[in-house]
Amino acid sequence: MTDAQPVTLTQLKNRAEDIRAELSLDQSSPEELNSKYLGKKGKFNDLAQVIRHVSAEDRKGAGQILNELKLALEKQIAKITVEQDVAPGWTDMTVPGLQPKSGHVHPVSQAMEEVTRIFERIGFTRVRYPEVDWDHYVFEALNMPPNHPARDEWETFFVDAPIDHKFGKVVLTTHTSNGQVREMERLGSTPPIRMINIARCYRRQQDATHTQMFHQFEGLVVDKGINIQNLKGTLDYFAQEFYGPGTKSRIRPFHFQFTEPSFEVDFSCHICDGTGLVDGKDDAGKASKVKCKFCKSGWHEVGGAGMVHPNVLKAGGIDPDVYTGFAFGWGVERTYTLKPGLNIDDIRLFYSGEMRFLEQF
Numbered sequence: 140m141t142d143a144q145p146v147t148l149t150q151l152k153n154r155a156e157d158i159r160a161e162l163s164l165d166q167s168s169p170e171e172l173n174s175k176y177l178g179k180k181g182k183f184n185d186l187a188q189v190i191r192h193v194s195a196e197d198r199k200g201a202g203q204i205l206n207e208l209k210l211a212l213e214k215q216i217a218k219i220t221v222e223q224d225v226a227p228g229w230t231d232m233t234v235p236g237l238q239p240k241s242g243h244v245h246p247v248s249q250a251m252e253e254v255t256r257i258f259e260r261i262g263f264t265r266v267r268y269p270e271v272d273w274d275h276y277v278f279e280a281l282n283m284p285p286n287h288p289a290r291d292e293w294e295t296f297f298v299d300a301p302i303d304h305k306f307g308k309v310v311l312t313t314h315t316s317n318g319q320v321r322e323m324e325r326l327g328s329t330p331p332i333r334m335i336n337i338a339r340c341y342r343r344q345q346d347a348t349h350t351q352m353f354h355q356f357e358g359l360v361v362d363k364g365i366n367i368q369n370l371k372g373t374l375d376y377f378a379q380e381f382y383g384p385g386t387k388s389r390i391r392p393f394h395f396q397f398t399e400p401s402f403e404v405d406f407s408c409h410i411c412d413g414t415g416l417v418d419g420k421d422d423a424g425k426a427s428k429v430k431c432k433f434c435k436s437g438w439h440e441v442g443g444a445g446m447v448h449p450n451v452l453k454a455g456g457i458d459p460d461v462y463t464g465f466a467f468g469w470g471v472e473r474t475y476t477l478k479p480g481l482n483i484d485d486i487r488l489f490y491s492g493e494m495r496f497l498e499q500f
């Protein structure tokens with residue numbers, strides 16, 4: 140790291156790791172360690188000098204790396220000091236112990252808990268169905284016969300396993316909708332049904348808004364006289380409970396094979412209150428309303444919903460002339476990133492094992 144070269148965060152991190160490793164092998168006395176690592180001309184201060192050569196956008200990250208290094212060095216030297224204070228062969232039982240680091244529930248698990256509680260309050264029951272399932276439950280029973288083009292929407296992982304003559308291939312579930320007909324069967328095809336199925340799903344897709352493994356939750360209600368108003372009321376209820384009072388839901392016509400009619404579901408943006416506009420400045424620098432950058436339109440699309448298709452009810456042994464139902468489903472990670480106060484633009488971070496990200500929740 141010479142003066143002339145810009146320093147990257149990776150270089151800085153590596154150097155910080157080196158210093159920690161050096162300290163762990165260093166046999167010097169605590170006083171010597173203090174001056175060697177934390178003193179005015181010590182290794183920490185030496186490294187801290189390079190912050191001048193870090194690019195402006197990396198400054199914050201660099202500060203964090205240095206802070207962490209300093210804390211780690213102080214802690215390690217304090218530990219060595221305590222250990223050396225005690226004569227060999229003696230244990231000083233009065234020395235305060237080192238506090239073990241305590242973890243917490245992963246943010247996605249927290250979100251799943253919250254979703255479960257919200258729906259339990261209005262009589263839904265949380266269920267779990269296999270994440271490795273038959274083609275039958277994932278596609279065929281959902282009104283998607285073999286070779287139906289609608290199947291292409293789901294970038295499916297197939298499992299190399301024997302094909303069942305009745306249930307077809309084995310797949311990794313592409314959506315939690317596989318729980319719909321399974322739930323009808325579990326209840327002996329006898330409504331009322333009010334399920335919330337939360338599970339892992341898998342698709343051959345990976346970018347800032349998709350991970351190959353993710354979570355979805357699926358609602359299903361079947362009874363006599365269930366209609367779109369019941370669906371809309373449920374969505375509005377969820378919007379307010381999860382995102383806060385005043386949040387609205389909106390349904391737009393769409394197509395899914397397993398619902399008729401089908402909708403896409405949007406929730407109003409909490410930044411611009413669903414207007415799509417926020418206070419800002421125009422090109423001339425004058426105060427004016429500008430497009431909300433968070434949603435761009437006033438709404439966030441979250442998932443799909445609709446009235447359960449008669450063929451799906453029939454696949455679950457339920458008479459569509461007697462019963463009707465609604466269903467909805469969408470991604471837990473995506474739903475969570477839209478919460479007020481969170482500004483997560485890359486959902487891959489959830490599964491990166493990056494402690495500095497996870498410790499914020």
Ligand code: DAH
Pocket residue numbers: 313314315316357358395397398442443444445446465466467468469
């Ligand atoms: N399973 C759909 C998907 O993964 C989402 C969905 C749409 C679920 C409509 C539903 C529904 O229950 O009614 O894209």
